[in-house]
Amino acid sequence: MTTEPLIPPRPLPAILTEVKNAILSRFLVRLGEAGFDDIREGHGCVFGFIDVEHGSRLTDLAERSGLTKQAVGETVAHLEGLGYVERVPDPKDRRAKIIKLTPRGLEAAVTGRRLFAEIEREWAEQLGDKLLAGLREGAERIAAAERDEGLRGRPRSAA
Numbered sequence: 001m002t003t004e005p006l007i008p009p010r011p012l013p014a015i016l017t018e019v020k021n022a023i024l025s026r027f028l029v030r031l032g033e034a035g036f037d038d039i040r041e042g043h044g045c046v047f048g049f050i051d052v053e054h055g056s057r058l059t060d061l062a063e064r065s066g067l068t069k070q071a072v073g074e075t076v077a078h079l080e081g082l083g084y085v086e087r088v089p090d091p092k093d094r095r096a097k098i099i100k101l102t103p104r105g106l107e108a109a110v111t112g113r114r115l116f117a118e119i120e121r122e123w124a125e126q127l128g129d130k131l132l133a134g135l136r137e138g139a140e141r142i143a144a145a146e147r148d149e150g151l152r153g154r155p156r157s158a159a
Contacts, residue, residue: 055100
């Protein structure tokens with residue numbers, strides 16, 4: 001006979017949020033030291049989801065980041081003012097715009113990815129390569145499954 005604990009373990013979303021906050025804190029300090037001190041956490045809805053090579057439509061950035069088109073549009077306008085992105089006509093539909101990284105934006109994106117990889121390597125040294133690789137694989141599988149479920153039209157939780 002098994003008995004459940006009186007207090008269930010801390011919810012996984014709370015733990016993942018703490019991990020996200022920890023890596024973003026380290027990341028933003030290092031990004032500032034690398035010369036990109038005007039990039040903020042909120043800019044991740046663009047930098048984290050943009051097609052670095054070809055650019056992305058605003059609607060795609062909003063869908064991938066889970067934010068509204070209006071919120072992402074405000075971020076794009078801000079990053080445009082800072083010189084990190086530009087809006088160019090979509091070659092497939094001249095009425096639509098593609099958000100593309102400027103040379104400065106590409107430099108920031110490449111630097112950001114390098115810094116995230118650096119922090120992950122530090123964590124791998126602390127925790128072991130196998131544990132960190134398992135964490136990454138599990139998170140990627142969950143994210144892919146959730147994307148697939150969303151594509152099938154099933155309702156998704158807001159939480």
